Amino acid sequence: MSDIISQPEKAPNSGSDSTEIESFLPTPDVLSGLLGKEDAEIFEMYINASKRAELVDGIMEHEEDLCNRYEGLDNIDKLEMESLIDAAGEQMIKDPSMQQNIHELREILTVTRQSLAAERQFLEETDPNGAGEKEAALSRIKDSEKGAGDKEKRSLWKKAWDVVTWMPRNHPIITTILAIAAISWGAYVVWGLLSEALIIPNPMTGAAEVAETVVAPTGGAVTGIPQAEIALPNLPDPSRGSSYLLEPLNINNMPPPSATPSPPMPDIGTPGFFERGPL
């Protein structure tokens, strides 16, 4: 990815002489001017997944122009642009007014860009095969000692991922990351199920009569994920005690319908339940 924090001579369509440092972000106002299209047409391209590629292609065709316009911008990463256009398009589908709310959209795209960069760094660092940076590393590392260190690091990560892979199914991290996967597929109800993986004794009872009590992530306040937001899986406070038991998800421990939070947890089977939602 290019680090494209820059200070353009004049931000496209900014309409001001602001000296605020801006990076290139593919917002509708910028692309409308760049591609010479009406706002409505640009909006249609954002919200139509099959047309987003045309936006990306248009940006790439103007790469040199953009690099000249945005100081410090050396190149445009096409994959990053695809992700940013996707993010912007999904936001506009959820909230068409976002087309006009450029400030908010820029914030969303900025976080998306940061997340993409963070993901890339994490994946590269933890890749036991060193994929992506392997060739660069080979050409860069002449020092055999440093090369040995890199090999050792890769070996360490191979071991770490092997350990994760072979963790028992009832380990909370397994349930948690599977819940994350399901949520990414649109099954928001799974966030509520996450709480059921952790069985914590009631701290008010004696050790000999510990009752295994299902504690929801927030101490019982929330067991489902509202369609409007995804909260962190606020797992139990360790200060409550260490004598917990980890058990696999137990459907018999599922909260009754009356225990569902407000707003109500959507039912599986409801049209759109599994559609990508309000992330």
Place this chain on the structure above:
Amino acid sequence: MHMMTELHLTAAETKLFNALPSELQDGWTVVEETQKFEDTDRNVRTRISIIRLKDPKLNAFKEQVKNAKDQNEVANLISEFDLQNVAQPDLAKLFFALGTEPLSKIIQITLPKATTDKDIENVAALSLIRNALLRSFINNYS
């Protein structure tokens, strides 16, 4: 294969480790985790939104989840799924989306319950992953 012998633990977690029986502590070196990062809901939502999983086993699981009749069936599917043969890059993507705070909570509740060297090894792996996550978050979220 490299021997994983280090635990990247915060000061509070180190106290939990030091309270374990000495035979469980043997052979492990605690490296203090000093990195700090405060995640946000927007970061989490964004990370989840950019997940793109390619692993065939996970994609088959996805179809099962999508075809589940109710939440109980989803719960069963999750409880029956294991990570064996799941591609490492997809595992890494899921940890990345999860973030550091839930990982810390899980380390904090599993560490005191450790009874075997394997349990400590699990914590070591999670703490190593958290260490890399913290670095990537601190470097890129500003």
